[in-house]
Amino acid sequence: MVVSPPAVSGTAVFPQGSSRRTDSPAGLQDPAWRSVLEHLLAAGRSAGADLVEVFLERSDHLGLLAEQDAITSVSPSFGAGAGLRVFLGERDGFVSTNDLSPSGLRSALEQALGMLGLLLPVRTAASFEGLPELRDFATSKNGWLQECPTLAEATSRLLEGTDRLLSHGRHLQVRRGSYARDWQEVLVAASDGTFARDIRLHQSVGLNVLAADGDHRASLGRRYGTSDRPDDLRHWDPEVAAVDLCGSAATMLHADYVEAGQFPVVLANRFGGVIFHEACGHLLETTQLERGTTPFADMVGQPIAHEALTAIDEGLSDGAFGSLSMDDEGMEPQRTVLIENGVLRRFLSDRAGERRTGHPRTGSGRRQSHSFAAASRMRNTYIAAGPHTPEELIASVDRGLYCKSMGGGSVGPTGQFNFAVEEGYLIENGALTRPVKGATLIGDAKEVMPRISMCANDLELAAGFCGSVSGSIFVTVGQPHIKVDMITVGGR
Amino acid sequence: MDTSTTLPCDGATGLDAEVLRQRLETLASSEGIRRWDLGASCSTDTSVQVDRGEPKQMKGAQRSAVTLRVWNEDGLVGITSTSDLSDAGLARALTGARDASAFGNVDEIPEFSPLATAPLPVLDQPLRPTLNILTLLETLKEAERDLLGRHAAIGTVPYNGLAQRSSERLYINSDGACRQQRLTTASIYLYARAEEAGRKPRSSGAVRLAYGAADLDVSGCVDEAAERTIAHLDYAPIRTGRYTCVFSPEAFLDLIGAFSSLFNARAVLDGVSLSRRESLGEPLAVPFLSIHDNGLHPANIGAAAFDGEGTPTRRLTLLEGGVLRNFLHSEATARAFGVAPTGHAGMGAKVSVGPDWFEIGPTPGSGGGASGLDRFAPGSAGEGQGLVVIDSLSALHAGVKASQGAFSLPFDGWLVQDGTVRSIEAATVAGDIRSLLKAIIGFEGPAKVTPDGVCPHVWVEGLSITGDA
Known part of the structure; x- marks a missing residue:
């Protein structure tokens, strides 16, 4: 199965007049965010902050664990949130929230300002000229999540890994393979004119063994990880990883x-x-x-x-x-x-x-x-x-x-x-x-x-x-x- | 905002279990899912840090999280976690969990805990009001000022923080179980850095917990941080060799915590524990050592009344008279061992098991190893031997090989020799946990309450110390 891309929650901010959506394929790419962010930055600057920064994030994670010859854990998770930071001189206040509703973000800004003794103004003064054109580093990355291995494919690769350990290892009491895929979309806006979006993808796959022979024990692991390469798990060679790890385990068992x-x-x-x-x-x-x-x-x-x-x-x-x-x-x-x-x-x-x-x-x-x-x-x-x-x-x-x-x-x-x-x-x-x-x-x-x-x-x-x-x-x-x-x- | 998108969690009102239950029942029914359970949490935090009299950072956070577990038509289990408690978020989590269940482990299928509806222990956990963040700031600034004034060598307190949290967690399942707990907690930590001319910097600190920021023992934290830091100013390298060591309560609790897989049924079943099924009833330590896990201890600030599967928390004997008596269990591991769950489960596709809060000390009636310490009494043969006091251990994540029993850890401490006490410049302590548990020669002083448990000073002989001398 293909894990679907994360969706902005039903409480996401949309400008007045736009229809409420509970699922947005565009995510943080949605141009509607611009006016929401500009409003927050302007309000923060009007309150007297030297600099206001808003960090929006959506995330999608998958963790898999194989033990011996079975998949024992499949752990997907997803989420969204914002971090708002306000500077006044060298001091700063920071508030994070999972609530991306207009009131939630405004409340977070108010709290951050209050930490610096500033008050959210009733009216926004013209102290912020608006955000420039979005620097979108993610234009070629929007399909990355769909390009990642499916659950079936990823579990199959892990089981190949633990099987290779069985072939090459001696005295192996425990054979484990694990895979983690972290997808993150971020949108950063700040009152100094920063306005940028990116998508990050990190995948790692590892093998671990516990070798035991009487009172002698050795536990070792190898982990391989890359960023921004959706199909990288397909290029991982469990045979090479298993040979390397089993060789080390055999050496260290009686060390x-x-x-x-x-x-x-x-x-x-x-x-x-x-x-x-x-x-x-x-x-x-x-x-x-x-x-x-x-x-x-x-x-x-x-x-x-x-x-x-x-x-x-x-x-x-x-x-x-x-x-x-x-x-x-x-x-x-x-x-x-x-x-x-x-x-x-x-x-x-x-x-x-x-x-x-x-x-x-x-x-x-x-x-x-x-x-x-x-x-x-x-x-x-x-x-x-x-x-x-x-x-x-x-x-x-x-x-x-x-x-x-x-x-x-x-x-x-x-x-x-x-x-x-x-x-x-x-x-x-x-x-x-x-x-x-x-x-x-x-x-x-x-x-x-x-x-x-x-x-x-x-x-x-x-x-x-x-x-x-x-x-x-x-x-x-x-x-x-x-x-x-x-x-x-x-x-x- | 209409009801369909009202979050069942917000900082002001907390989690609404009934709203969550109704939504899950509706969503699950529409997806054809008949069996599910859910763990959720919601919290608001504020914290401050200072730097030489100035505010360094002030933080606030509102967090929500839910883990949803479903059983598919084949009885296999899948989960999904999310911070999105909206309808859309819950619906997506439900379908995600159902999709994941296709890869559920056929060899070990979790069930609802048979104790998920058993009566919960009554905890005395007063809910304290949240203080204004500027009040927290002033309190911490005053504490920092106090600590900086304790010794000329203390130049900064680089790691400090005062935090308060209001949180709520719940567990519900499709069979009608409903657990809910609200809690307020606060903490302060102060780690000072001291440096004298021509000498290396030294550092130490202290932590205090309470139910509310106004209840924190701030002056006690300052006293302890100052005392520990100053006590490390006069240092010297130590010669590599074998020493009798005295573990502080904090250090010994850290070590036992790092090797808690000895008591963990999950680790036993997975083959990564040094213990085996047959280890129950076997001696693991000296006959005067007892270890209990007791999350309900009144000094355990923030105790959980129930675990991730809704099982009530309880006191459990792990070691008694040095003999292994029980393992920590989840529902699945308890079923595999033919016992009742013990209230130590998390929630996940593969349910984790972990300790709550240790009580370590002498077995009643055993004498507590006093005869071992007699060897070091004034006028005794051992009097002139150097003693190493291990104040705190570092890098447990890297230096402990729990499945091998081995440890090699940097530590801060003192060498006690010929009537003098001197801080040790830089050193590691290494050994095997099974050997260590059988090399304990006694306890010293009253048990001390720490954030991780309660324990006296513990004397152990024959540990390898590596130093620079």
Whole structure:
């Protein structure tokens, strides 16, 4: 079956005189929204707000789970809502609502204004000249949802995946496949003349196994995700994914726990990039500047990392999980060089960040949904490729740890970061030897960045999710193989 | 606005169960659906954050959500969730759920809970009035000012917030069950950042919950945040090795929560728990440890009277005398085990199971492991050994492998040695949960109420600590 596109609810706003519709195929494309939004923006400006922003959203989600050889969960959901944000100086008030009726939106605006001590005027003064022509980034995307795999097709692909695991795995106690499809239509209007619409589509598919043999256990997973490619699940190769995952599970099942200590570490490409994401990327968001929690404030133009390191954040890579046609504040994303040869070049900034810190916007204003105010967030973030081969990095280590596959991580308010290693190997005398598990890498951003001393020539990206102040968003992490001269490896 | 599009939920009046029921009955009947159930929630929130005396962000939110579950003519189940409670939204959710039911799991078909109409526990949950957001702002500004004034090194309180919520949830089904609960809650959190010249920044904080913003123990939150932050200012690296560790109540509750699949019947049936069906009656921990799940504890602010399937919440013994006594259940898992549902279900195509609120402490009459602690009494052989106090654990989402039993987690804490107490610069604690539960040597102090449960300090020997020294 084809999951139908989400419909604007029966309580949606339409200008007076238009007929009430309970289902609008055009959704936020409906030109009737213009006058509704103009009215809200004008009212907010008349009340004395410096800037008013309205974010409208419709969403459609599908989650599937296959366990062993059966589909055990089919979870569709859909929704709509609005987030209204009002700025006065550096302060702002934000209200979100599921009620898109005229009274609901007006009430939300009134509440946001009231947070700043402003009152909704009885009459709207001529303080807003109206919205410009819509910048519609979604003109070629309106049919995306219908182009996605049907439920029957998606469930069939997942079962192929768990079947392939059965073929290639040994000692597998649990085989799981999961698929998520997130469709989102957004319309952003602001009193600075922003008026833009977009449709986003993210799909991810993953396989997970739990291998068990007596007291030995290993649980591992692989996840693959893209944006804006409706038919991508059809191109996913469950055979390749299963062979890769089962190979790792077989290796890790009987692996010893890693010995704790401080070692040089070589991190593999793709999801190894979580180290930069956690150790440095978050600290280059203006939200951290606002909070006073980044050690890199006032260091633009100064070295903060080893000269071998150049790092980039962008929203442009074709099909990457963190790519966008526009951010959640209606701005087109940029390619932002964060660190160039070790020197800090730029922070990631959103609308509020620009007002509060002076760092120009970079198209990085992102949010999970209408329930969150946008904040400066990463998109596709990666360390640039270097001149070495991965083998050269490993050969340069006498005794250390090779991290082939990484789990999640986090960073705290003091810049202390951590992340888990799912699949590790000892490096002894410049070569990989035994597999080890149970490692957690911890460190301090300011200390670790200068220790990333070698970058290989095999840059690759990997899809991930990042949870922070504006919710959980789709991101890409990435890097080539890199070498960290010394880091604390937590273990047993 | 005509009746057909009136939302059965708004911030002022809450959910109207009867309106929802009538609409569902009409819509389901027109679609030929005879069996359905529904969980719905509706809430209004306001919150503030401040930054060095200035308002940082003020937020408001109105949310509604419904999950609709239907049984098709073959008895298979499908669901759909939506934030759209209008007629059109409910109709679309109903047809979406029916379409999804074509892919329902034939091997495990949920039923209505047999306890969905059983009497509910009476909870003492006063409904408090909502305060004006500017009052919240002034309260938080004052709290921040107070905290900043506690020590010269405390320069900012980068993570702070004061929030209040008025919410309502309900469960109804086509057999006539109707559960409804209204609730008001409020919370404040303060996480300070302190830095002394030439030294690394340190951070800690505190949280308080109450039924209304006016009831919050703001000064207690400031006191605790200040005390914890200041206590981490004087730090030093720790040598890697094995230590006897003292978990704070918060840290031990976090750890047990991360490994709650040990007690989860869903996880047992799915093969991802360390426990098996036959584990009931087997020793899992030292004989003086007891763990109960008790969502009804009077200190559990925001306790739910019923779960996602309408089953009443109740106190359940999980471990008693170190022996595994019961699992947490949904309707489906309870049926598979031949027991009654325990009130720990969510709602979904595959119903999740989870704990509510833990009570952890000594088994009555067991002595509570006091003899274990005697080894560390003044003049005893263990007196000179270093003790690691684990104040809080981080990164549980990444560092816990629940299905393997393994954990490797960064923590904030102190090293107690030779009569001195010093904060630990940066370290991880690693181990196996099954080994840890059998390496507990005792409890210390009275049980402390936290947002996640109630627990005393817990002493555990022989844990691996990795440090920078």
